[in-house]
Structures are given as C-alpha cells and as structure tokens.
Amino acid sequence: MSTARLIAPRWLPPMVGLASVVALLAVVELLIRVGLINRFIVPLPSEVATSFARVIAEEGIFQRFLQTAWECFAASILLATFGITIGVVMHRLPLLRRACETWVAAFASAPLVLAYPLFLVLFGRSTTTIIMLAFLSGLPPVILKTLEGLSATRRVLINVGKSFKLTPAQQFWKILLPSALPTIFVGIRLGMIFALINVVGVEFLINFGGLGQLINELAERYDLPGVYAAICFVILVSVIFFVVTERAERWLRSAA
Amino acid sequence: MATVSTSNRLASVPTTEPAILVVDDLVMRFVTADGGVTALDHVSFGVKPGEFLAVIGPSGCGKSTLFNIVGGLLGGYAGAVTVGGETISGPHASIGMVFQEESTFPWRNVLDNVGFPLEISGVPKRERIERARHFISMVGLDGFEKRYPSELSGGMRQRVSMARTLASEPKILLMDEPFAALDEQTRLLLGDKVLQIQQQLEQTTLLITHNITEAVQLADRILVMTYRPGRVKRIVDINLPRPRTSEIVSSEPFGRYVAQIWNDLREEASRGLSDAETRPLRTHDKPQGQP
Numbered sequence: 001m002s003t004a005r006l007i008a009p010r011w012l013p014p015m016v017g018l019a020s021v022v023a024l025l026a027v028v029e030l031l032i033r034v035g036l037i038n039r040f041i042v043p044l045p046s047e048v049a050t051s052f053a054r055v056i057a058e059e060g061i062f063q064r065f066l067q068t069a070w071e072c073f074a075a076s077i078l079l080a081t082f083g084i085t086i087g088v089v090m091h092r093l094p095l096l097r098r099a100c101e102t103w104v105a106a107f108a109s110a111p112l113v114l115a116y117p118l119f120l121v122l123f124g125r126s127t128t129t130i131i132m133l134a135f136l137s138g139l140p141p142v143i144l145k146t147l148e149g150l151s152a153t154r155r156v157l158i159n160v161g162k163s164f165k166l167t168p169a170q171q172f173w174k175i176l177l178p179s180a181l182p183t184i185f186v187g188i189r190l191g192m193i194f195a196l197i198n199v200v201g202v203e204f205l206i207n208f209g210g211l212g213q214l215i216n217e218l219a220e221r222y223d224l225p226g227v228y229a230a231i232c233f234v235i236l237v238s239v240i241f242f243v244v245t246e247r248a249e250r251w252l253r254s255a256a
Numbered sequence: 257m258a259t260v261s262t263s264n265r266l267a268s269v270p271t272t273e274p275a276i277l278v279v280d281d282l283v284m285r286f287v288t289a290d291g292g293v294t295a296l297d298h299v300s301f302g303v304k305p306g307e308f309l310a311v312i313g314p315s316g317c318g319k320s321t322l323f324n325i326v327g328g329l330l331g332g333y334a335g336a337v338t339v340g341g342e343t344i345s346g347p348h349a350s351i352g353m354v355f356q357e358e359s360t361f362p363w364r365n366v367l368d369n370v371g372f373p374l375e376i377s378g379v380p381k382r383e384r385i386e387r388a389r390h391f392i393s394m395v396g397l398d399g400f401e402k403r404y405p406s407e408l409s410g411g412m413r414q415r416v417s418m419a420r421t422l423a424s425e426p427k428i429l430l431m432d433e434p435f436a437a438l439d440e441q442t443r444l445l446l447g448d449k450v451l452q453i454q455q456q457l458e459q460t461t462l463l464i465t466h467n468i469t470e471a472v473q474l475a476d477r478i479l480v481m482t483y484r485p486g487r488v489k490r491i492v493d494i495n496l497p498r499p500r501t502s503e504i505v506s507s508e509p510f511g512r513y514v515a516q517i518w519n520d521l522r523e524e525a526s527r528g529l530s531d532a533e534t535r536p537l538r539t540h541d542k543p544q545g546q547p
Contacts (some may be wrong), residue, residue, distance in 0.1 A: 156357045159329055163353040164373050164424060174376070178363045253363045 043224040051225035052232075059214055059226070061233060068199055068210030069237050071127060072161035075195040076241065079142050080188055082135075087146025087184075088172075097147065108140035113201050125208050134198040138191030145187025149180030178256035185249045192241050200234055211237070271510045273349070275302025276460055277351075277428050280334035284321055295321040296333070297485035303428070306458045310471035312517065313481030314525040316532070323432040326462065339428065352426030356433040360405040360416045366392060367401040369416050373424035380401070391419040394453055411435075415449070422453070429461040431463045435470065444502040445474045451500050464485075468521070469505060472496070472513045480517060483524040484531070490520055508511040 025045040030042050031037045055061050090097040116133060123129040153176050161175045203212025211234050218226040282297040295318035303309045304369055313319050324330035326337055328347035328376050336343050339350045360369050366373075371388035379387070391465075392401060395415040405413050414434055421429065435443040447470060454461060456476075465471050472494055480489045496504055506509050 155355075156355050156359045156460065159327075159353075159355065160359050160361075161326055162329055162423075163347050163351075165347050165349060166376060170376060174372075175361070178361070182362070213462055256363055 030076055033141030033192050048228040049223040051229045055226050056228045064214050065233050066208040071130050071199045072196050074131045076192050077136045078135040079191045083139050083142025084146050087143045091147055093152040104143050112137040113198055125206050128200045130199055133202050134195040137198045138195035141190035142187040146184050150176055153179040270293045273304045276305045277303040278338045280336045294485035297487045301479055303462055305460055307475045308461045310463045310475035311479045312465055312471045314483050314528040316528050317481040319485050323464045327430055349429040352424050352429050354418050354421050354431040354434045356436050360413050362405050365402050365404050366416055370423050391423045395419045402531030411438050429459050432464045448502045452535040454473040455499055468514050468517050480520045483528040
C-alpha cells in the first residue's frame with residue numbers, strides 16, 4: 001500500500017470533527033422528539049439554531065461578547081505577567097519554592113469564586129471585580145507550570161550555555177525560557193480556562209457585564225434556546241483565546 | 257603515588273613542542289555514602305597544537321569527570337588545567353565542547369542552532385548567517401538549514417552540535433563520546449567527517465571515548481586510562497598515515513593498534529565489570545568540598 005493512501009487530506013479531520021458534532025446534536029434532537037429527554041429542560045437543537053438570529057438582533061450579543069472577551073483578555077494578561085514572574089522568582093529562590101509550592105497548589109483547587117462578596121466590597125459591582133476574581137483563580141496553574149517547565153530544562157542545554165560563557169541573563173532568555181515555554185503555555189491555557197469560567201460565572205452571579213449576565217437574564221425569562229445560543233458565544237471566546245495563545249507560543253519560540 | 261604521577265608527566269607532555277592544553281596532576285575525589293571514590297588520580301598529559309588526542313578507558317574510569325573539568329563545568333579538584341599557559345577556572349573561550357547527549361536547541365532551526373555562539377558574541381546577522389552556513393556545509397548538512405532538530409536523525413543532530421561548537425572557532429575541540437548513541441556504520445562515516453574537518457581546520461582535539469576503533473581511526477595519540485581510580489595507564493602513538501578515512505579500519509596496522517589497546521584495556525574493563533556487579537555505581541555523587 002502506498003503511503004499516500006495512509007495520509008488523510010488536510011480537510012478530513014475538521015470535517016469529521018464537525019460531522020461528529022452535527023451527529024451528536026441530531027441524536028439529542030431525536031431523543032427530545034421521542035420524549036426520552038424532557039424538552040422543558042433541554043431545548044431542541046433546531047430551536048437553539050433558530051434562536052441565534054433573535055439573540056443577535058435583540059440582546060446586543062456582540063457588545064456583550066466583546067465585554068466578556070475583554071475581561072478574559074485583561075485577566076489573561078495579568079495571569080501571564082504575574083504567573084510567569086512569580087514562577088521565575090520561585091525557581092530562582094529554592095527556599096521560597098519549598099515554602100510555597102504546596103499552598104500554591106492547594107490554592108489552585110480552592111473555589112475562589114465563593115469569595116465574590118469580598119471582591120464586591122473591595123472593587124464594587126464592576127468589571128474590576130470580575131477581572132480580579134478571574135485573574136486570581138487562574139494564577140496557580142501558571143505559577144506551577146512555569147516552575148515545572150524551568151526545572152525540567154535539560155542539564156546538557158544549560159551546560160551548552162555555560163560552555164559558550166553565557167551571562168545569567170542570556171542563560172535565562174536564550175535557554176531556560178525557550179526550553180520551558182511549551183510547559184508555560186500549558187499553564188497559561190489552563191489558567192485561561194479557569195479565568196473564563198470565573199468571568200462568566202461572576203457576571204452571572206453579580207448580574208453585571210457580558211455573556212454571563214445575558215445567560216442569567218435569558219434563564220430568568222425561561223428562554224432556554226436563547227441560553228444555549230449565548231453559551232455558544234462563550235465557547236467562541238474560548239476558541240479564539242486558544243488560537244491566539246497557540247500563535248503566540250509559536251511566535252515566541254521562533255523569536256527566542 | 258608521587259613517582260607514578262611524575263613518570264606520567266614525563267611520558268606524556270612532549271618536550272619538543274609546547275602543549276596548548278596541559279592537564280597537570282589532576283586529582284578528583286567524590287564523596288559517596290560509603291566514604292569516597294577517587295575518580296581521577298594524579299592525571300597529567302598535554303595536547304599539542306593541531307594534535308588529536310583520544311582518552312580511552314572503561315566505564316567508571318573518570319572520563320566524563322575529566323571532560324567536565326577540562327570544559328570548566330566542574331570544580332573542586334586538585335591540580336591544574338592550563339590553556340596556552342593560562343590556568344582555567346570555569347569555561348574557557350578557547351575550549352569548545354561537544355556533548356555526548358543530544359544538545360541541539362529544539363526551538364531553533366539548524367541555521368540558528370549553528371549561529372548561536374555567533375549571536376551570543378554579537379556578530380551581525382548577515383555575517384552570522386554566512387559563517388553558520390560555512391560550518392553547516394563543513395559537517396555536510398547543506399540544504400537542511402531551515403529544518404528543526406526534531407526533523408533530523410540522531411547523527412545529523414550530533415553534526416549540528418558539532419557545527420555549532422566549531423562556529424565558535426575554539427582553539428581546542430573537546431568531545432565527550434559524541435557518537436556513542438549512534439549505530440556503528442553512522443559512527444564510522446561521522447568519523448570520516450571528523451577526520452576531514454580536523455584536516456581542514458588543523459583543529460586541536462581532545463576526544464573522550466570508550467570505543468577503541470573510533471579512537472584508533474581518529475587519533476594521533478591515545479591515552480589509556482585505568483579503571484577507578486582513573487590514572488594514565490599508557491599513551492600510545494598512532495602512526496597511521498594522514499589523511500585517513502574509515503577505510504583504514506581494514507588495514508593490518510589498524511588491527512594491531514586495536515589489539516594493543518584492547519590488551520591494555522581488557523584488564524581494566526574486567527575490573528570495572530566485576531566492581532559494577534558487586535557495587536552499583538551511584539550517578540549523583542557529589543564532588544568533595546562542593547555543596
């Protein structure tokens with residue numbers, strides 16, 4: 001058999017991916033229509049599809065989408081800046097690392113969103129509250145993955161740097177950081193997932209801002225197709241951020 | 257002990273031409289859980305400009321320790337290493353190291369890997385690319401400039417590492433079993449490449465190896481080390497004609513040299529083997545006096 005027959009064309013995987021989503025929705029549609037799933041709890045996928053036009057026209061979805069995306073973006077910038085910096089400092093100071101790594105990891109699993117009343121007192125019912133909560137809940141994975149990536153730098157690469165008499169700064173920028181970058185980006189992606197969940201969750205809870213607030217409102221009106229349509233826009237935010245981080249990672253690796 | 261080291265020094269440092277690299281009475285001890293191990297015991301030798309010296313010994317004779325000390329990566333020893341009369345204390349600009357393990361930067365393509373030392377020393381981009389291309393072609397990797405290490409075979413990656421070290425134009429090339437992870441055929445062919453490069457650059461080279469054919473194929477002199485503690489057992493002059501190629505391995509004098517070196521090594525290797533069977537080697541022992 002020739003190898004050409006084994007290699008699938010480029011368009012095939014995304015098409016199969018799309019087909020699997022359509023198939024899943026068709027199954028759900030069928031289960032609802034035969035009455036196995038209660039249509040007052042889960043709306044028909046076809047109804048959700050038709051509600052997109054209404055949600056876009058009547059609910060100012062683009063402005064809300066931008067609002068949520070902006071909060072997520074601001075939280076991500078804070079995450080990356082502080083997470084990587086703290087990770088680097090902890091890698092540099094072994095004492096600090098030994099002292100703090102465990103509780104940073106514990107912090108990662110803490111349901112920080114429950115502290116939202118405290119943030120409301122501190123920052124008011126505002127975008128700042130949403131961004132700060134999202135930032136703090138996404139911070140631990142960035143710190144931990146930065147630490148992990150830096151510590152996993154292969155000894156021989158550090159020795160190559162030493163043999164070329166690199167300064168400590170060059171050793172960091174030219175060897176440690178690019179070597180750790182893939183792991184750091186795993187942390188940033190994880191942090192962004194936490195951040196997005198918290199952005200939408202807090203918008204929902206404090207009934208303020210973008211897509212989370214819209215979902216809250218639509219749910220109160222019992223507009224279930226609308227709720228699911230709005231959730232699709234939340235997923236879109238997440239997809240865009242994933243694509244952007246992937247590009248950023250590739251660019252940074254090639255620039256190092 | 258003192259007499260051994262003196263005689264070693266007399267035998268190894270050539271009196272006619274001054275050595276560019278001198279290892280003088282090197283002693284290195286490691287602290288282990290059950291006391292201490294002497295890795296290097298009064299090791300002395302010199303490498304003349306343009307000479308190819310191979311250091312051969314069984315596993316555990318302190319070859320890698322020697323590599324790390326000469327490369328300036330390891331301290332805490334007694335004795336001295338001098339380059340052109342200057343005692344080293346850390347990595348020296350005149351010494352270029354090629355490591356045993358895969359050491360290319362996976363995030364840089366071949367051109368940027370090889371251009372790395374030039375980038376560090378601030379060579380302008382255009383000149384850097386030109387010089388990197390020169391060394392890439394020297395190791396026979398023309399056309400692979402834009403490839404990443406993950407797209408290359410083990411032998412090609414090792415050539416990238418070698419080109420990267422050569423690009424820093426070191427006075428002395430220090431190699432630690434650079435072809436140990438490769439198959440025998442690739443190893444012989446890369447040996448040809450090394451011979452060719454050495455001829456072209458008149459490169460002073462110190463090769464650490466455990467491979468007898470590789471040592472005889474490449475070297476002008478071979479220093480045979482004893483098993484722990486590592487001492488200089490003998491230095492053998494290899495009077496095979498240059499320029500050489502891997503064809504030399506089928507010649508009769510080549511076979512005689514291999515037999516002679518194996519004769520010297522066999523006793524050491526079997527001591528190492530029986531030692532390894534009774535007391536497994538710890539790999540993370542610390543040098544004495546180091547934190």
